[in-house]
Amino acid sequence: MRILLTGGTGFIGSELVKQLMTHDIVLLTRNVTKARQILNHASQAHLTYIDSLDRLSDLNHIDAVINLAGEPIAGKRWSKRQKQKICDSRWNITRKITELIYASTEPPSVFISGSAVGYYGDQQEHPFDESLHVCHEEFTHHVCARWEELAMRAQSEDTRVCILRTGVVLGLNGGALKMMLPAYKFGAGAVLGSGRQYMPWIHIQDMVRGISYLLNTEHASGYFNLTAPHPVQNREFSRILAKNLKRPYLPFTPRWALALLMGEASSLLFDSIRAKPKHLTDLGFHFNYSRLEPAIKNLLHHYK
Template identity: 65%
Template sequence: MKILLTGGTGLIGRELIKHLTTHQLVLLTRSPSKAKSIVNHADMGNISYISSLDHLHDLNEFDAVINLAGEPIVDKRWSKKQKKEICNSRWELTEKLVDLIHASTNPPSVLISGSAVGYYGDQQEHPFDEDLHVHHEGFSHQVCSTWESIANRARSESTRVCILRTGIVLSSEGGALSKMLLPYKLGLGGPIGNGQQYMPWIHILDMVRGIVYLLETEHAHGEFNFCAPHPVTNEYFSKVLAKSLKRPHFLFTPKWVLKLAMGESAILLFDSIRAKPKKLTELGFKFSYSRLSPALKNLLQHHE
């Protein structure tokens, strides 16, 4: 396949490229030279780079589009300017891709586009799957809902659309786990707030294997929860991580401290999202890491 990939230098994109070596990849990136150095580990001579979509009039030459680009949602406080950047980096690029698909006489057969479990907002302790439809005013829902709506406009008899409602991606190469490790290694780790909020997590290997599975499964379409079959509470996650690192587990971080440090974006740490990957498992996908303890053991070995 010839695949147009956005977000190829991000946490998921870097790992995904390793699993697409038999395909011809075109990476959309603002800085091709920087991207080349970042993904050099996986370039088997099958990767080319473009810095803009402006010279493309259609996507006839592509068999698939994987759209993972977007400003990180938790790296900075949610000022008005940052909220706008978070939205525009997702919505505007996706809109351009959809317009190019519509302009194609032989469009890509699939658009796989990002989203997040933040779409659901706080669902307390209740388990749910992709059949749950929600409407609320929270920022994360608004970002994801609009992003998904734009991507779904690409759907036609020629093009199927798969939406990735991604949970917390656990990786030894960066992301949430790397940020957690230092305080835990210092013996300062512990649950956030009362720790009863559910965390929908996924091992990076299952994340990218799942994307490849959707790419290759021609009848797959719609929204997919990309999280392990067994979500856990923040308290349980914290205990397992501390135990894996052979560190104590007796502290906790009060809610007000994180609200002070992070502002409105702290809600992402307190929303309880007990999401289940029903559609992915019904499709026949088998998780390599469905339980947290083996997942953390594997990742911490690689991190060491």
């Protein structure tokens, strides 16, 4: 299979490349030299690099597209400029891919495109799956709803579209866990606010396995929560992480302090999203890590 991959040098994408090494990958990157360095773990014989989609007039030579590109949504305050950067980095590339699929006489059979559980917004303590339809004014919903709409335009009899509503991906090479570990290692980890908010987490191995499963399951299409079957409250997450590091942790962090520090982006910490991966499990996908503690134990086993 010949796969066009965007976001292949990111946290999830670089792990996915390992999973897809039996295929030929065309990797979109702004910096080919840097991409080669980041992906030096992969067989370069199976990798081709392009620096712009403008070099392509169609996708007739591509069997599948996996679109993971996007400016990181966490880590910076959401200024007006940063919000636009977050939106443009997702929307523009997705729009261009859809246009290339339209322009193809033999289009890719599948288009797998990123999104996030931020689509749902704060759902408090209520469990839900992909059948939940929401419409609200939060920025995360605004980003994801438009992102998904642009990708779904590619859906046709020839091309199935799978939307990845991704949760908090746990791994050592990026994402939330990498940012949290130094504080927890030194006993300064903390419950965020009341800690009652649900965290829809997923182990990085299950994340890339889930994408590969959708790639190879010919009847899979629509929306998929890429989250483990058992989301946990933040206070439980903090307890398990501190316990397995054999460190103490702070039982409470004032919400107002984090809101002052992060501004509107603090919603990423406090929105309660008890998402279930019903669509994925109904297809027959089996999670290697459905419970948090075994996932944390596995990751910390490799942590130095």
